[in-house]
Amino acid sequence: MDFAFDARTEELRAKLLAFMDEYVYPAEAVAEEQRAALASPWDTPAVVGELKAEARRQGLWNLFLPDTEYGAGLTNLQYAPLAEITGRSPHLAPTALNCAAPDTGNMEVLTQFGDEQQRKQWLEPLLAGEIRSAFAMTEPEVASSDATNITTLIRREGDEYVITGRKWYISGAMNPDCRIFIVMGKTDPDGTDIRRQQSMVLVPRDTPGVTVKRAMKVFGYEDHSHGGHAEVVFDHARVPVANLVGEEGGGFAIAQARLGPGRIHHCMRLIGMAERAIELMCRRAVSRTAFGKALAQQGVVHNWIADARVTVEQLRLLVLKTAWKMDTVGNRGAHTEIQAIKIATPRAVVDIIDRAIQLHGAGGVSQDFPLADLYAGARTLMIADGPDEVHQRSLARRELKKYL
Template sequence: MDFAFDARTEELRAKLLAFMDEYVYPAEPVAHEQRERLASPWENPPVVEELKAEARRQGLWNLFLPDSEYGAGLTNLQYAPLAEIMGRSPQLAPTVTNCAAPDTGNMEVLTQFGDEQQRKQWLEPLLAGEIRSAFAMTEPDVASSDATNITTHIERDGDEYVITGRKWYISGAMHPDCKIFIVMGKTDPEGEDIRRQQSMVLVPHDTPGVTIKRAMQVFGYEDHYHGGHAEVVFDHARVPVANLVGEEGGGFAIAQARLGPGRIHHCMRLIGMAERAIELMCRRAVSRNAFGKSLAQQGVVHNWIADARVTVEQLRLLVLKTAWLMDTVGNRGAHTEIQSIKIATPRAVVDILDRAIQLHGAGGVSQDFPLAELYAGARTLMIADGPDEVHQRSLARRELKRYL
């Protein structure tokens, strides 16, 4: 295993680091200030659009997509350090480089499973950053950690599918530029194979029968930059049969193909969040005095910073190994590692952020520092894309299988 950065990665890292320093970090307070003056909180502040144009101009666009026809053509190993850098400003950086969920996963789905018409109609404007999208899988009335529980019906009626169901925490759905949902539901609810009951269909946002009921908060945050999270009702919404993604019964497999890269992308960004937390801890420690000496001289602070550094280095190596395996043996061959990083990374980063908040005192829970919002995002990732317990169950069963 060789995790050394190649020449292209080094070039993109240098450009992205400079872009963050020159444009992204200075834009964070500007974006917050501009958002307070917008007619709708879901609109992009003007500075976001300016940064998107600059990112495109510099070639820092669609870096996540390994398909060279549509994206940057980077491997997972090449993208990992770039996603880590973007994770240092997880609200702004992924958005302005067109590398933000849920659009990234939806573009991957359309690239791999969409037909020519679907790619032209939806993938191309997504790649250009002209529209946004949403992925509608999670439901409030069932344990969605088991995707086979999904109850949304997708029933064929002649040349149309009729979609009926209720979804929530549908990321991106509140954004005014959200034009398309990828909806997962059951086309064959009585089928013998519970993993072949589901399908995915494309449902335009303005389809009659699609209603945005409300915005969902995450620990009190509304995640405006990523288009928020919504509760969405599909009440006999009709779309052409041509809007089927892939084949009937292929929804579960498509979801797994989508979630593999999504999970590692989250973990890459989490490492960047942890790095920013360490930086903020160090700056705070050397700038504040308590009980006659600086916080940087307090032993407990030494322990927090040292433990954080050790943890981040361990996590980074595991994430890089996972990326390398995904590139060399595929997502299925890297299944154990993908689950391992999904369990380990959010937990560890939550702990680092918790210490950083503690070190900042009242400031740590305020809007004056990014730590509280980073904490909320990291803690959510112990649930999103499969809760820890589901990954632990699967990972343990795979380990035990060798001894049974």
């Protein structure tokens, strides 16, 4: 395993670091000011469009997509350090580069499983950053950590599918630019193979019977920058059979293919979130005095900073190993590593951010620093894309299988 950055990665890292310093960090406060003046909190601040235009001009666009026809053609190992950098400003940088979830996963699905018409109608405008999208799988009535539990029905009637069900925490759905849902439901609810009951269909947002009911908060945050997390009702919504993604019964497999890259992308960005927290912790420590000496001279603060640095270095190596393995043996071959980083990274980063919050005192939980927002995002990732316990169960079974 060689994790040294190649020439192209070094070039993109340099450009991206400069882009962050010159454009993204200064835009954080501007975006908040502009959002306060918008008619709807879900509208996109003008500065976001400016960032996207500049990122595209600099060639910092669609870096996540390894497909050379549609994306930058980077390997996971090349993309990892770039995603880490964007994680330092998770609500602006990924969007500016057109590398934000859930659009990234949806573009990957359309690239791999969409037909020519679906790619032309939906993939191309997503790649151009002209529209946004949402992925509708999680449901409030069932334990969605087991995707076979979903109850949304996709019933065929002639040349149409009729979708009926209720979803929630559908990321991006509040954004007025969200034009398309990829909806997972059951086309064969009584099928003997529980992993072949599900299918995915493309449902335009303006389809009759589709209602975006409300925004779901996360630790009190509405997450405007990501287009919110919505409750969405599908009440006999009808779409053409041509809107099926892949084949009937292929929804579960498509979901697994979608979530693999998504999980490592989240972990890459989490490393950047941890680095931002460490930077803020150090700046606070050298600027504040308590009980007669700087916080930077307090032994407990030394421990927090040292432990955070050790943890980040460990996590980064595990993420890079996972990226390398995905590149060399494929996502299935890297299954153990993908689960390992999904278990280890969010919980460790939550702890680092928590220490940074503690060091900031009241400021740490306020809106004047990004730490509370970072904490909410990192803590959510212990649930999103499969809760820790599901990954632990699967990983333990794989380990035990060697001895049975």
